[in-house]
Amino acid sequence: METQDPDVIEAVKLSGESTLEKATAKAKAEFEQLLNVSLNIAVTGRTGAGKSSFVNALRGLGDDADGAALTGVTETTMKATMYEHPAMPNVKVWDLPGIGSPNFKANKYLKDVKFSTYDFFIILSSERFQQNDIMLAKEIKNAKKKFYFVRSKIDNDILAEQRKKEFDEQKTLSKIREDCQKNLKEVGNPKIFLISVYDLEKYDFEKLQNSLEEELPQHKRSALLQAWPVCSAESLEKKITFFKRVIWAAALASAGIAVVPVPGLSAACDAGIVLLFFTRCYYAFGLDDGSIKKLSEKVNKPLQKYLGKSKIAAAIQNKTLTRLQVSASIATLATFEWFASLFPGVGSVAAAGLSFGTTLYLLREGLNELANTAREIRKEAGLDPMCSNS
Ligand SMILES: Nc1nc2c(ncn2[C@@H]2O[C@H](COP(=O)(O)OP(=O)(O)O)[C@@H](O)[C@H]2O)c(=O)[nH]1
Ligand SMILES: [Mg+2]
Known part of the structure; x- marks a missing residue:
């Protein structure tokens, strides 16, 4: 399949494959492994x-x-x-x-x-x-x-x-x-x-x-x-880098440009991949209730309120998306459309009509927001004294 979209061309390049077909297949396999190994x-x-x-x-x-x-x-x-x-x-x-x-x-x-x-x-x-x-x-x-x-x-x-x-x-x-x-x-x-x-x-x-x-x-x-639980500023950054590196795979695996038809995968299910990606980030960065509660107790400081600064973190925390822990396939289109509307400039869109560029934008913005929330919580907790003055 020919494509002119520079974002798609870039994602194909990142995949190391020569065609969009191959890149998409690799993205799906990679994402599958990421979730299920x-x-x-x-x-x-x-x-x-x-x-x-x-x-x-x-x-x-x-x-x-x-x-x-x-x-x-x-x-x-x-x-x-x-x-x-x-x-x-x-x-x-x-x-x-x-x-x-x-x-x-x-x-x-x-x-x-x-x-x-x-x-x-x-x-x-x-x-x-x-x-x-x-x-x-x-x-x-x-x-x-x-x-x-x-x-x-x-x-x-x-x-x-x-x-x-x-x-x-x-x-x-x-x-x-x-x-x-x-x-x-x-x-x-x-x-x-x-x-x-x-x-x-x-x-x-x-x-x-x-x-x-x-x-x-x-x-x-x-x-x-x-x-592995976040146990230092470096370990958090390592996780952030890891998720940044797989954005191309998440984008290709979820975008409505799938050229290899996979039985049972609907547009709604593809949207689920994006939501699942964020849910994974949320837990990996230690933003979940259990981790925040543990950290708050450890440093004797309430930290829950900092989650509220991130609409995405708050949305995941409010249990709206927790069902997604188990499987991407239970995400509904409505959930995704509502979720996409949290991002400035995206507004109300149908997941099926989402351009590849917008999907990438969602993934990058969302990941950055969650990463920054996690960094801020560490700072508020006083865990990284070297950085907290900056
Ligand atoms: N101070 C301290 N106590 C610990 C630590 N790990 C476990 N304990 C305590 O050691 C006791 C036995 O721990 P537990 O996990 O039940 O041991 P298990 O029998 O090997 O499962 C409990 O009272 C724990 O709270 C630790 O790292 N530091
Ligand atoms: Mg025991």
Whole structure:
């Protein structure tokens, strides 16, 4: 198909394909993968190590939030419990049974929890790693899976050390890391990530994300990047860049110029792609109720009101669009037309008649608005002292 539209020509170029047909097909495949590629994260360790708390942290939830894993309770089941990411049903975090029993058998445990389900394992310990942790790591390696050692509850260690006269945070952290490394010699020289679920901005939570990203297969990385909680200004910017990079795919996949007819895809459904894109951004940037509530509590400052400055964020927050979490196909044309009218200059349009340029404009503007809202909330929360003076 010939096209003169410079925006379309540009999107085709960005796709790396030679024709609009190929570019559109690639966009649909890319967008499909972006939304649906599965990621299964297993969290294991002894009872009381902080598994359930870590599961909640990964899902951006406080321990008392609706649907959060119960913490501070003794595990009674030998079964893994699955928790879906609030915005991404394709990302699942699994709270595995404790590995504390004296006659622990790593290979039986892995079989019982169906080890092949998981992309990787997080082995948590709130003290030195012990023989069970080591046996488990070895078995995971035998099963050709990856594991990451996380030393949890670092805030407790820091608090205890702070009482001492000669307190030096960096030294304390190095000492904990070395202690753990000594215990883990048998497993090679694994990296150890020091973490407190109460302060993901501090310590090694972001390093863990970076390591996982480096080692995951390419197609799984986007799921991790979207799902991982925002834990620094850089991690937010990384997400923003990621979504900016896939705008071409979202635009081509959703625009009414589809040249490859896909059965069952109507104009309304295409509009759903745009809405779904925004819903994904909203959660990935930590603008959802759960994340904002958690952040407000952490910095002891109400932050909800800043969401209202973004019409799009407010619209998503008002539950108008939450149904879209699950599937783009339930978006109605009416929802989209109303949504498009939030953008200055777009006004009331029929989704089916939306030009490619307007779709791109919607995606870019909407993404910028959500990104700026997220940046502003971080600033108001006082999380990035270096930038807050600018
Ligand atoms: N201070 C602190 N306490 C934590 C942290 N992670 C977990 N806990 C607490 O440790 C206890 C056991 O945590 P839980 O997640 O239930 O452990 P599980 O048995 O491994 O699932 C709970 O009281 C948690 O609140 C942390 O990073 N810092
Ligand atoms: Mg638990």
